[in-house]
Amino acid sequence: MFKAIGYKEWLKIRWAALGIIIAFILVFINTALTLSYIVRTSDPNLYWNNLIFRMSLYYSLLKYLPLLAGIIISFFQFFPEISENRLKLALHLPLNEKSIILNMVAFGTTTLLAIFLFIILLFTLMILYFFPVEFLYSFLITTAPWFLAGLTIYWLASSIFVEPMWLFRRLFLILISIAYISLLYASKGYNNFEVSIHWFFLISIFLSVSILISTARFKKGVI
Amino acid sequence: MLLKLSRIVLIFIVILIASVYLPHFYWMAASPRIHKPNIYYSPVIKKFLTFKYDNNPNVFCTASDGKTYSRKGSDTLLPFLNYRLLAAKSSMPDSIDDIEIILEDVRRNNFLLRTRPYQLDLPQIPVYPLFESKPERLQLEIPECFFRITKDKMDFINTKTNKQNKQLTEIFTKSLVKAGFSFPSKNIFGNPTTRKAFDEGYFVIDNNNFVYHIKMLKGKPFCVKTGIPNDIRIKKIIIKENSLKEFYGHMITKDDRVFFILYDQYKLQELPNEGYDSSRDHVFMVGNLLYRTISFISTNSVTSTVVNRQYKIVDTLKKTWKDKYQLTPGIISSYIFPFTIMTQDRSSYFTNIFIKHISFKAIYLHIFLLIFTIIYYIKRKKSMIKNWLDLIFVLLFGIYGFISILLFQREDIE
Structure with missing residues (x-):
């Protein structure tokens, strides 16, 4: 049964996932070309100096892409379910409704994680080619909240989609999401979340269960 | 059970978000402008001058004996600070305290150093450029190789190839080992900018907490163990090359003491630190031919101490x-918000979760909201016993708790 759910989820999001991967790869190519252009045509020592002491980010194109990825995956996964209340069918399968919905979320989460890890790996190889390992550490710490924002918005957007009560509840969930996600983007320069990323990670993990409440309300049919 | 737990978790998250944004918007709407005074010491009348915005155009500053001065009148009281203006108007005094005033001396001895508390806690990619201190063409240039200090060497990396520069790595590592350096380094402090007259390189804390001075002289290493004792717990060394060549910079310790590191055999000159809290205060140092003033400025006070050139x-x-x-909007806020969560703080450049401004005065609002909730629950015929946790949330978190229990009600999950 779970295999079947997985297959159904895959059918829904495969094109979206492919589009996201292509977007990430384009950003990667752009960044790599920019770096190699600078090394070939100008003085990389001045560039290093800018990166280290003026805190300019050569990978800033990545900033909002994970967020977009989270929203897109969530949209393709849950929008078809709530239009014409198809989710009701899924919830009437001979399985515990919580494990059905958690499986759906787990599938989306895994897909997102796989895409993110793939792109982090690509950037890692590129950074190690151009810079010493200290830059890689800084890249990982600096982009961690952005990728975390991507996962968090996926969880939050899913519960927003499933939430049955449009005006008050959904609007409110959207507000909370914006408020929390903007905390993750409130950074200047690099390594900003070095001392606190684990706290935000913990909060985001907890947020991932918010879909359970929306599902419970959906099943109850509060409208 | 899982549902109950997830509701509680969500309530906590709403409390967190509310305690960040509600006070934030409150202060956006209610913040008053606060005029902080600037304090300088007048070497002419030997008194502190307080410069504070005042509606009275005739009062530009007030001396510590209560006498007031206009803007024009105050210029001559601070001849060293205003030497350009006074010299242009030919009203620079010829001597102060029997010391002849030579403009070049005044210029050389003047300095202003400001250290903000977050500058003591900055993120850093630990890779640094080592300037040639005696460049042939006199101008400082960012070098092609940057260095880092690893477990067993001072590693120079060519920025063009991202490969190690073996020659520099070898001679600098050897020189450091010879000076007694114990790898790896615990901290590296320097002033890597080309906008200065000359370069003094880096002060590096080694694994045994000793401080080494490293720079490059005509391509050769200069590595010296300074005599700074290793039981001083250094928070930050701020290097600032100054043509006076009296001190390399100042050093702030973890127990909030302030020192100059002198050119004279790296001796430490302790500065007065009365009232200093390094996580809160700006340090503002003004030096001139005769005196040095060190001020610690917090959000609601300033402590200034003047020392002569013998400290x-x-x-x-x-x-x-x-x-x-402490003003009216703040007092009102202390009755509304039990605490405020901030992700930024003046003590650090890093984002973190800072719980600030805890106020027990908000308990009145908590009790009011609690009664309101109970009445509301009675009207909606909700059981108090089943909803006891909601009441606790309101009592403990006041307005934040009240908002979150309204949004995530218990019936939703039943």
Whole structure:
């Protein structure tokens, strides 16, 4: 049964996932070309100096892409379910409704994680080619909240989609999401979340269960 | 059970978000402008001058004996600070305290150093450029190789190839080992900018907490163990090359002491640190031909101490004023918000979860909201016993708890 759910989820999001991967790869190519252009045509020592002491980010194109990825995956996964209340069918399968919905979320989460890890790996190889390992550490710490924002918005957007009560509840969930996600983007320069990323990670993990409440309300049919 | 737990988790998250944004918007709407005084020591009348915005155009500053001065009148009281203006108007005094005033001396001895508390806690990619200290063409240039200090060497990396520069790595590592350096380094402090007259390289704390001075002289290493004792717990060394060549910079320790590191055999000159809290205060140092003033500025007070050139204390002044939390909007906020969560703080450049401004005065609002909730629950015929946790949330978190229990009600999950 779970295999079947997985297959159904895959059918829904495969094109979206492919589009996201292509977007990430384009950003990667752009960044790599920019770096190699600078090394070939100008003085990389001045560039290093800018990166280290003026805190300019050569990978800033990545900033909002994970967020977009989270929203897109969530949209393709849950929008078809709530239009014409198809989710009701899924919830009437001979399985515990919580494990059905958690499986759906787990599938989306895994897909997102796989895409993110793939792109982090690509950037890692590129950074190690151009810079010493200290830059890689800084890249990982600096982009961690952005990728975390991507996962968090996926969880939050899913519960927003499933939430049955449009005006008050959904609007409110959207507000909370914006408020929390903007905390993750409130950074200047690099390594900003070095001392606190684990706290935000913990909060985001907890947020991932918010879909359970929306599902419970959906099943109850509060409208 | 899982549902119950997830509701509680969500309530906590709403409390967190509310305690960040509600006070934030409150202060956006209610923040008053606060005029902080600037304090300088007048070497002419030997008194502190307080410069504070005032509606009276005739009062530009007030001396510590209460006498007031206009803007024009105050210029001559600070001849060293205003030497350009006074020299242009030919009203620079010929001598002060029997010391002849030579403009070049005045210029050379003047300095202003400001250290903000977050500068003591900055993120850093630990890779640094080592300048040639005696460049042939006199101008400092960013070198092609940057260095880092690893477990067993001072590693130079060519920025063009991202490969190690073996020659530099070898001679610098050898020189460091010869000076007694114990790898790896615990901290590296320097002033890597080309906008200065000359370069003094880096002060590096080694694994045994000793401080080494490293620079490059005509391509050769200069590595010296400074005599700075290794039991001083250094928070930050701020290097600032100054043509006076009296001190390399100042050093702030973890127990909030302030020192100059002198050119004279790296001796430490302790500065007065009365009232200093390094996580809160700006350090503002003004030096001139005759005196040095060190001020610690918090959000609601400033403590200034003047020393002469032998570092003997001449005079001290403390001024306080009300910050926004002590003015009416702040008092009102203390009755509304039990605490405020901030992700930024003046003590650090890093994002973190800072719990600030805890106020027990908000308990009145908590009790009011609690009664309101109970009445509301009675009207909606909700059981108090089943909803006891909601009441606890309101009592403990006040307005934040109240908002979150309204949004995530218990019936939703039943």
